[in-house]
Amino acid sequence: MKTLxxxxxxxxxxxxxxLLMAKELGARTSLSIVVLERGPSRQPSDYSxxxxxxDYAIRLRMMQDLSRETVTLRHDAARRAVPLRQHGAFxxxxxxxxxxxxxxxxxxxxxxxxxELLSKTTQKYGASALPEGHAVRDWGITYDELxxxxxxxxxxxxxxxxxxxxxxxxxxxxxxxxxxRSEGYPTPPTKVPYFAALFRDAAKSLGYHPYPAPxxxxxxxxxxxxxxxxxxxxxxxxxxxxxxxxxAKAQPSSLLLPIxxxxxxxxxxxxxxxxxxxxxxxxxxxxxxxxxxxAAGQEVFQPASLVFLASWxxxxxxxxxxxxxxxPYHPATGRGTLGSNLTHQVTxxxxxxxxxxxxxxxxxxxxxxxxxSDYDRDDLDRSSLGFIRGGYFGxxxxxxxxxxxxxxxxxxxxxxxxxxxxxxxxxxYDRTATxxxxxxxxxxxxxxxxxxxxxxxxxxxxxxxxxxxxRDNERKMVGFATPxxxxxxxxxxxxxxxxxxxxxxxDATRYNSTHVQGGTIMGDSPAYSVVSPYLQHWQLPNLFILxxxxxxxxxxxxxxxxVLAFVYRTADAIVDRYLKHPGPLA
Amino acid sequence: xxxxxxxxxxxxxxxxxxxxSLDRKASLLSxxxxxxxxxxxxxxxxxALIVAAAASRIFPSDDSGPGAREAGVAVFIDRQLAGSYGRxxxxxxxxxxxxxPDEFGYQGSATPRQIYREGLKGLRxxxxxxxxxxxxxxxxxxxxxxxxLLRQNTIEGMFCDPIHGGNAGMxxxxxxxxxxxxxxxxxxxxxxxxxxxxxKPLSLRxxxxxxxxxxxxES
Numbered sequence: 001m002k003t004l005x006x007x008x009x010x011x012x013x014x015x016x017x018x019l020l021m022a023k024e025l026g027a028r029t030s031l032s033i034v035v036l037e038r039g040p041s042r043q044p045s046d047y048s049x050x051x052x053x054x055d056y057a058i059r060l061r062m063m064q065d066l067s068r069e070t071v072t073l074r075h076d077a078a079r080r081a082v083p084l085r086q087h088g089a090f091x092x093x094x095x096x097x098x099x100x101x102x103x104x105x106x107x108x109x110x111x112x113x114x115x116e117l118l119s120k121t122t123q124k125y126g127a128s129a130l131p132e133g134h135a136v137r138d139w140g141i142t143y144d145e146l147x148x149x150x151x152x153x154x155x156x157x158x159x160x161x162x163x164x165x166x167x168x169x170x171x172x173x174x175x176x177x178x179x180x181r182s183e184g185y186p187t188p189p190t191k192v193p194y195f196a197a198l199f200r201d202a203a204k205s206l207g208y209h210p211y212p213a214p215x216x217x218x219x220x221x222x223x224x225x226x227x228x229x230x231x232x233x234x235x236x237x238x239x240x241x242x243x244x245x246x247x248a249k250a251q252p253s254s255l256l257l258p259i260x261x262x263x264x265x266x267x268x269x270x271x272x273x274x275x276x277x278x279x280x281x282x283x284x285x286x287x288x289x290x291x292x293x294x295a296a297g298q299e300v301f302q303p304a305s306l307v308f309l310a311s312w313x314x315x316x317x318x319x320x321x322x323x324x325x326x327x328p329y330h331p332a333t334g335r336g337t338l339g340s341n342l343t344h345q346v347t348x349x350x351x352x353x354x355x356x357x358x359x360x361x362x363x364x365x366x367x368x369x370x371x372x373s374d375y376d377r378d379d380l381d382r383s384s385l386g387f388i389r390g391g392y393f394g395x396x397x398x399x400x401x402x403x404x405x406x407x408x409x410x411x412x413x414x415x416x417x418x419x420x421x422x423x424x425x426x427x428x429y430d431r432t433a434t435x436x437x438x439x440x441x442x443x444x445x446x447x448x449x450x451x452x453x454x455x456x457x458x459x460x461x462x463x464x465x466x467x468x469x470x471r472d473n474e475r476k477m478v479g480f481a482t483p484x485x486x487x488x489x490x491x492x493x494x495x496x497x498x499x500x501x502x503x504x505x506x507d508a509t510r511y512n513s514t515h516v517q518g519g520t521i522m523g524d525s526p527a528y529s530v531v532s533p534y535l536q537h538w539q540l541p542n543l544f545i546l547x548x549x550x551x552x553x554x555x556x557x558x559x560x561x562x563v564l565a566f567v568y569r570t571a572d573a574i575v576d577r578y579l580k581h582p583g584p585l586a
Numbered sequence: 587x588x589x590x591x592x593x594x595x596x597x598x599x600x601x602x603x604x605x606x607s608l609d610r611k612a613s614l615l616s617x618x619x620x621x622x623x624x625x626x627x628x629x630x631x632x633x634a635l636i637v638a639a640a641a642s643r644i645f646p647s648d649d650s651g652p653g654a655r656e657a658g659v660a661v662f663i664d665r666q667l668a669g670s671y672g673r674x675x676x677x678x679x680x681x682x683x684x685x686x687p688d689e690f691g692y693q694g695s696a697t698p699r700q701i702y703r704e705g706l707k708g709l710r711x712x713x714x715x716x717x718x719x720x721x722x723x724x725x726x727x728x729x730x731x732x733x734x735l736l737r738q739n740t741i742e743g744m745f746c747d748p749i750h751g752g753n754a755g756m757x758x759x760x761x762x763x764x765x766x767x768x769x770x771x772x773x774x775x776x777x778x779x780x781x782x783x784x785x786k787p788l789s790l791r792x793x794x795x796x797x798x799x800x801x802x803x804e805s
Contacts, residue, residue: 049794051767054746055801059671070678073690082686082693085678191772194779234770245769358782362764363771397775402745402764416728417737418643418721423650429762430782455680507689 003301007032010304015098017546018310019256024571026266036272039095047243053401057241062102064094069457075469088509097252104240104366105216108557112143112179135443137552140524141533149565157250158222161185161214175211177373190219193397195433196369202491208372215367216250237399239366271295277323287543309545316549317519318464339449341518343554346439350485353494358430361400369396387476391439391556410496437481441554478503517551532586535570591626593634627668639713641740662743662752669802672699705732749800756787
């Protein structure tokens, strides 16, 4: 194996988390930094011609190449796992910018009590309120400590929205159930697609508190604190699974890469497939770099004084498992921490509504719409519900394209092909929309990740194995949400409504969200966590792990702003403290 | 090397100009009547005729507008099968292949090419049958993997960008009021609440002025 010249820092993964760390360290220090990205290079100009539904949204051109590596899944430890041979429930991206290039740019924050879920719930409702077999944890940090970093994230992205709580002052029209913000959003809310306007008005008429969805597809021109300017969204409707052709959507390639490319001390190597993190010889108290297969197929060793894993939930966990760093979690004994607390945001189409009037739903944006969080709070009457925590409802005009959207029909239509089907599908094509629900997913002892004993990747390394299923808490929460969404749809004037049939077993074929978390969780003790709240590995202080793999459980909200807030906080701690005195930060 | 196969289609039915009469019935106008011979990349001529006939029963040309025949769905499917999709270039295809419940997704080893080739053997002579007999034959295979692929690929061929060989003349987009890749709806998004806004469709090449290469043309 060829050894490359040593660098100060190596970052595995060139998505949101890795490139934000590269930008922060690269611009604020003179450290030599290499980002290793296994996918292709990307730049905003690539997206001027990508508005092709078939290649991008159906054949999923920007996603990871599963022929080289996928994960395996089983619902419980008693069964054999099988590989997920094609994309389904989640869509991890490949290439520079990662999933941050093809996302919808929905950017809510987590609720304050999410970070202290175990202690707050136990204090309030007693230990028995949490379901049996749960693995819920506190994060070792409070929302108040994180808030300044959330605000930096909003400024980085230029987030569009309407604040509902500025320093404790509730503001009508915003989300009055959200945690406090030190400032309002940098840009005003986006425009409102017709379907979302119907939802907003119906929700108000039913006494709810709808608010414009926070969006990093920005509503107007904005220049961020790094001096990066972009224009406002044009509502073309090609967001999810596409890069933005007008540059209005916040993407790592447009916000972070231009700064990185100007820095002599930072380089991004594409086609670099990292296989192992290498440790110093005994006593194995530090990482000394990573080995990877480069674009030419050569295995090389990149020595580094600091190692960052930022390769998304699955690969962060898998690289530690493959490298033998930390003790794998064993559900039977409760020993070990690596691979525990696998969660996946609970996202369902609670009500699919059919209207008389056309919705013009080709117009829209990935986060243009209205949400309501009246059930995303902890003070509901729990005695009759049978579940804890909650989630938010949303009506977004994403921008719909016809291959994916054609053929969604009221359950009264039985035909699935032929003239009757065609006629109904054409009629309903632009008269159909969905009220979605996104809920918290608690961590359980039985949901975890480890290495698969059978299936291998293209290089012969074991695949990651997910052991994952829904439990009663999620099923009851989803069951609770459905009639609420149906009532909203009726108040919106829907003529026919398909309610969500209910959550059965975890379904790897239905797109849920790309919000899979856990595996290398943070916490205030190495007894149950892999990293500290500074995302620093408990045993190897020069190894940092960035991204949703560090979340002990899944909030109802989408994770990107929280991922980025933690990256900012860790970058500050490294620049201000670690570089002066390398060692544990917590 | 395989013998060259062609699918002969009537230019009068392929694409053309879709017009709506006052009662919203769609009909096709076309000036050309001479046949066009389209070289096939994967299917044989007979297979292509069967695919075309079956796609036409799934998405018929009828009083609710043009269908798979006018959109050129068979041409689309032939190109998809010849390209990376047809050979499962991006699917995980390492053994062992185990049976698993539906929620784990397709676990088989057969590629779309193999599924079509096998499935089409069961529809020998299909293109010579009457529409009623064709529907009967399709009902018999409704629950097969081949049929579900054929149905999905037919929808794709109806509504894809014309660079992929389907949606000829953008007939599919016109059926559902989709304008294609429209660069800006800024002025319209809050203006047409409850009323149909139907801008004239433009293909990706028309909208961008760039000759975009579809993925099936890549090696």
